[in-house]
Amino acid sequence: MQLIEIQNISKWYGEFQVLTECSTSVAKGEVVVVCGPSGSGKSTLIKCVNALEPFQTGNITVNGISLSDKKTNLPKLRSRVGMVFQNFELFPHMTIIENMTIAQEKVLGRSKEDALTKGHALLKRVGLVEQTNKFPGQLSGGQQQRVAIARALAMDPMCMLFDEPTSALDPEMVNEVLDVMVALAEEGMTMMCVTHEMGFARKVANRVVFMDRGRIVEDAHKDEFFGSPRSERAQEFLSKILSH
Amino acid sequence: MSYNWNWPIFFSPVPSGETTYLFWLIEGLKFTVLLSLSAWVLALIVGSLAGVLRTVPNRFLSGAATAYVELFRNIPLLVQLFIWYFVMPELLPKSMGDAFKQSDPLFQQFVAAFVCLGLFTSARVAEQVRSGINSLPRGQKSAGLALGFTLPQTYRFVLLPMAFRIVIPPLTSEFLNIFKNSSVATTIGLIELSRQAQQLVDYTAQPYEAFIVVTALYLMINIIVMSLMRVVEGRVRVPGYMGGK
Numbered sequence: 001m002q003l004i005e006i007q008n009i010s011k012w013y014g015e016f017q018v019l020t021e022c023s024t025s026v027a028k029g030e031v032v033v034v035c036g037p038s039g040s041g042k043s044t045l046i047k048c049v050n051a052l053e054p055f056q057t058g059n060i061t062v063n064g065i066s067l068s069d070k071k072t073n074l075p076k077l078r079s080r081v082g083m084v085f086q087n088f089e090l091f092p093h094m095t096i097i098e099n100m101t102i103a104q105e106k107v108l109g110r111s112k113e114d115a116l117t118k119g120h121a122l123l124k125r126v127g128l129v130e131q132t133n134k135f136p137g138q139l140s141g142g143q144q145q146r147v148a149i150a151r152a153l154a155m156d157p158m159c160m161l162f163d164e165p166t167s168a169l170d171p172e173m174v175n176e177v178l179d180v181m182v183a184l185a186e187e188g189m190t191m192m193c194v195t196h197e198m199g200f201a202r203k204v205a206n207r208v209v210f211m212d213r214g215r216i217v218e219d220a221h222k223d224e225f226f227g228s229p230r231s232e233r234a235q236e237f238l239s240k241i242l243s244h
Numbered sequence: 245m246s247y248n249w250n251w252p253i254f255f256s257p258v259p260s261g262e263t264t265y266l267f268w269l270i271e272g273l274k275f276t277v278l279l280s281l282s283a284w285v286l287a288l289i290v291g292s293l294a295g296v297l298r299t300v301p302n303r304f305l306s307g308a309a310t311a312y313v314e315l316f317r318n319i320p321l322l323v324q325l326f327i328w329y330f331v332m333p334e335l336l337p338k339s340m341g342d343a344f345k346q347s348d349p350l351f352q353q354f355v356a357a358f359v360c361l362g363l364f365t366s367a368r369v370a371e372q373v374r375s376g377i378n379s380l381p382r383g384q385k386s387a388g389l390a391l392g393f394t395l396p397q398t399y400r401f402v403l404l405p406m407a408f409r410i411v412i413p414p415l416t417s418e419f420l421n422i423f424k425n426s427s428v429a430t431t432i433g434l435i436e437l438s439r440q441a442q443q444l445v446d447y448t449a450q451p452y453e454a455f456i457v458v459t460a461l462y463l464m465i466n467i468i469v470m471s472l473m474r475v476v477e478g479r480v481r482v483p484g485y486m487g488g489k
Contacts, residue, residue: 052386079392089387092485093405102401103391137484155391 003028003159003190004049009058011044018044019055020214026159031191033201033222036211037237042194043086045211046161049192050081063158079107082152082160086168088144090136090151096123097132100151108155115154122150126180142173149180159190166197198242202226210234253450254457265444272440273461279357279436280423286362287422291369296399298374309370316367322428324364329356329432349433357429365422372414376407409480416473420466437461 004026011019019041026032034042047053049060051067051074060067065077090099100119104110110118123129126146128139136144145165152160162181166174178200185191185204195201201208201222208225210218210233218225218234229235254266297309316324329352333341344352380403388398408415427438435443437458444454 047386050390052389075389075392075394078390081390083387083390085383085387085390087381087383089381089383091384091387091402091406093409093482103393106397106401107392135483135485137482139484151391 001028002026003030003063004192005061006045006049007059007061009045009048009055009060011048011053011055018214019048021058022211022214022216023058024209024216024219026190026192028190029188030206031185031189031193031204032207032209033205034192034194034209034211035196035198035201035237036217039213040211041214042211043163046163046192046194049161050078050083052078052083075107079103079155080158082149082155082157084145084148084152084160084162084165086164088136088141088148088168090144090148092136095133095135096128096139096147099136099147100154103151104154118154119150122153123147126150127176140173141169142176145169145173145177146180149177149184153184159192160184162191162193162195164194164196166195196241198226198238210237212237247452249453250448250450251453253448253453256448259447265448268440268443269437269457269461272435272437272458273465275354275429275435276423276426276437277465279354279361279429279434280426283358283361283365283426284419284422286358287365287369287418289366290363291366292373292404294366294370295373296377296404298370299377300395313367313370316363317371321360321364321425322431325357325360325428325432328360329353332356350435353429353432353434356432357426357434361422361425361429364425365418368418368421369415372411372418373407375414376411377403379410380406406482409482412473412477412480416470419469419473423462423465423469 002025006022006024009019009022010017022041022045024032034046036042044053048055048067049062051060062077062081065072067074067077090096091102094102097116097119100122101112101115104115104118105112120129120132123132126149128143128146128150131139131143131147136147139147149160149165165181166177169177174197178197181191181193181200182204193200193205205222208218208220208222209216210225210229210231212233217231218229220230225234226238229238254269255264257264258268294309294312297305298313300306319327333344333352335341336344344355384402384406385398388402389395393401426436429436430439430442433439441454441458445451448454
């Protein structure tokens with residue numbers, strides 16, 4: 001069953017077309033990596049999936065729920081789709097545990113105790129229990145991003161979206177975040193990840209979607225993508241980023 | 245220049261003999277503080293609302309808020325005061341207008357000055373609040389929405405707590421301004437601090453003493469306000485963020 005179905009999405013900023021007839025899908029339990037040069041529209045595409053970015057034509061369904069349907073309760077849908085951002089976007093005025101519990105309480109209506117239990121369990125899982133009562137500004141980038149992943153998981157999402165989760169990190173912190181993501185993928189979480197971490201893609205991705213200038217140029221099984229990319233643009237991209 | 249300094253003048257009885265000149269000043273101080281504080285509350289409420297509305301995606305709401313802000317910050321304060329005091333009672337339904345005009349003059353003056361100062365300052369507060377919200381990283385709003393918050397919840401839990409912290413220094417300036425601006429109420433006869441200073445001069449011919457003391461009182465009010473706001477700023481400081489530890 002396809003959990004995320006992207007059908008013929010096009011999007012314009014004024015005259016400028018950022019997405020052109022993009023179609024792809026993510027099945028339940030599948031890990032799809034979206035890559036491509038900067039400005040290719042990959043972040044925009046992934047933000048369309050939970051309707052953070054509107055699109056003009058085409059449709060996206062998540063778990064069978066159509067985003068273009070005016071009657072769709074978007075906040076409710078978003079609460080079940082976890083999202084991790086490039087710049088972490090923890091709420092700076094809340095402690096780590098408050099970051100973890102606020103949406104559980106205010107959106108899902110969980111009791112404070114339940115939210116705290118869940119929050120503590122997830123902090124433990126990402127190895128950050130000792131940071132419970134600190135503020136985001138007191139943590140390193142890698143730690144903040146692990147909290148951000150845990151915060152999304154606290155909502156019991158049916159799938160996770162990652163928008164370049166390691167791009168803003170110091171190199172030495174990339175792996176601690178990727179480790180959490182790999183563990184998540186191995187547990188069977190449905191994931192759509194915009195990332196340039198080709199090691200991660202090789203390790204856990206099922207498919208790789210390659211974008212260029214707002215189009216999906218290649219959508220292939222990872223072995224096929226890394227072994228023999230069909231498009232010239234993808235070959236060029238791979239040769240550039242894998243040459244070192 | 246020969247000037248007869250007479251500091252004990254404040255303890256002399258006023259012409260009617262009921263009280264002293266010092267008491268006049270205290271009475272004026274009371275109205276300045278009452279007027280400014282109540283107008284500040286109005287300004288904060290209306291200004292925050294207008295500032296938030298200027299940043300929402302709904303074009304009608306943000307347009308209305310923009311029109312409000314531009315109207316109130318582009319008309320001189322004194323003109324606004326005269327409009328509220330002289331013109332508005334005529335525009336009210338006749339029974340209401342008449343009731344207002346027959347009420348205690350002090351009440352009329354106070355209400356007009358309160359609404360005028362409150363709304364004038366609200367336009368300025370709105371601009372501060374808007375700039376505070378706009379100064380936050382765009383991703384904060386996205387993160388709030390992505391967790392399933394509605395737009396009002398995103399403002400309530402994510403954007404406004406940080407935006408208000410960021411704009412405490414400019415809001416402090418507005419808070420100080422409202423005390424200083426409250427002196428325009430003297431033009432419609434409200435017996436606030438600067439009005440009392442003028443009266444003192446008229447009655448005693450001791451302008452230096454009168455204005456030195458009134459100046460000191462304004463300074464004192466504003467030093468208290470600044471210290472208070474500094475305490476607030478310290479209390480809400482976020483560890484690890486900007487000035488926080």
